[in-house]
Amino acid sequence: MQLDLFSHAASAYADAPNGRLTNAEFYQAVAERANIDPAELQKKTAIGQDGKEYLTLAHVLRWRQQDLKRMGVIERVAGKRGIWQLTEAAGRKMDEAGRAVRLIAFSTRLGVAIFGDCRDAFAGLDEPINLIFTSPPFLLAKPRAYGNPATLQEYVDFICSALGPLMLHMAAGASLVINLSNDSFVRGSPARSTYLERLVCALEDRLGLVLMDRVIWKSGKAPGPTQWACKHPIQLRTGYEFCYWFCNDPEKVRSNNRRVLLPHTDRHIKLMTSGGIRHSASYGDGSQVHRPGQYGTLTDGRLPTNVIEIGTGCADTRAYRQRAKELGLPLHGAMMPTRVPDFFIRFLTEPGDLVVDTFGGTGKTALAAERLGRRWAMAEKMLQFIRGSATHFEQFEGFQMHAALEGVRYAA
Structure with a gap:
């Protein structure tokens, strides 16, 4: 929960006009991102031996605010009380790869990370893919820094266009696992979006995939959706995300549940x-x-069930944040714990198989593949994110990074 609040705190300033927020705006923005009932901001709890009451959540958020200050991400607005803003370095924009850009950012003995749009990055791939595991931008009303399509149909088309070029490279019995949000609603309505169902049908109809299972990832999400469960008592709180598992040939699927046995x-x-x-x-x-x-x-x-319980806390995420701070890099707004791709890689592949991530982010899929002895390839179009992900791989055999990434910081 604390790590989630830190991420939400950072993204609140990143998405604010001119990177500037009053404390009240900051608390509200974090509450919305974390699906926290705004009423929680007003609750007081007795703290300390004297029993003095404090606004508990606001107190926690102030600590996250101070963390961002210590990292050089935010600073006080001169002459203004209770107003903070992104520092000059943190307020600069990130570099996004155009469609013509394809650069090998870094590599190890087992894998390669490509700076570029996933629709073009794997054009020259001549190896059969055994698993695509990816977490694309979610269909959100308020996009994160890396953006996302705004409408249901645009989102379906976007995912199909991103995955379509890879279908020709899939080995017989290969799998696709795609992590998708369960928190998308019809704009201005408590009715849930049907984008999940439409995307499943599109992946089957357009790409020839077959749905194997809807695996539920229960991660201990904060209460939400804020608008329809907290502000208005209409919806039940959302407690999970989906990991949809597809295969191109169920008769030859390479899954083996004995590889993921639980104690x-x-x-x-x-x-x-x-x-x-x-x-x-x-x-x-x-x-x-x-x-x-x-x-x-x-x-x-x-045997495990098709409900996996994995918290969002992750040592790799904490290490990434520390290295990003040292390198002056932005924080990624949605970092998956490495244990999620680790589970599916063990379940659906064997050592030596090729695992691909079309939306590499901070490199968690590639990191899990590297540790499990699988070959891997990832694409990421945000230069600062792929530079940060390289820090996970510096200790692995054969690590090399393109010289152009050495000085990557925020764009001027």
Whole structure:
């Protein structure tokens, strides 16, 4: 939660007019981004031995504000009380690759990161792809710094155009896993957008993919949506995101759930070691039949469900933030924990397979692939983001970075 608030705090100033906010505007902007009920800003809690009451959430946000100050991201507006703004360096724009730009930003023995638009970056690829794992820009009413298509149809067309060129390079039985938001609504309405359903149909109809599963990623999201669950008591809070899993040939799919087994519970271990079920039983009109000895074989682990619970906190994210600070780079507004791509890479590929990320961001998919001994390729069109992602790979065998990235900071 603290890491999420830090990211929301940074993006609040990045998206503000002239990078400037009053404290009240800052609190409101973070609450909206984190899907926090604005009423929480007014709640007080007794703190310390004297029991003095403080505005708890506002107190936390002030600490995040001070973190940004220490990092040189924001500064007080001279002569103005309670108004902060982006520093000159932080307020500069990022460099975005045009459609003609394709540059090998950095590489290791196992992979390559390309600075460029994903629709062009992999044009010369001559290796079969075993897995595409990616988290594209979400369909949001308020785009992040890297932008996103604004309408449902534009979004569907955008995703299909980004993934379409790679379909010719997919190995038989290869998979696509795409992380998508469950927080998109019809503009001005509490009705949820049907973009997810339309995108699934488009990926099947246009790209020839087949839906294998809708894996739910439960990450401990903050309460939301703010407008329709917090401000107005209409919707239930959203508790998860989707990771849609597609395949180009289900008969040859390379998945193996034994590669992602979870530890047995103490209770299950006790059942297995004691010989399993002792008595016959039938439930649900015979749909479930228990026989003596069933579950009595000690196995390597239990099968995971299609609901994965992985918090947003991540040591790699913390390391990225620290290195970005040292290098004078902007913070990415939406950083996925490495454990999510790690799960799907283990589930859907084998060592030596090729994993591709079309929207590389901070390089978490590539990082997970590198650690798991998979070959990888990623594309990212924001120069400052791909420079920051390179910091994850400096210790890996064969690391090389293009000299043009050495001095990358905010654009002038």
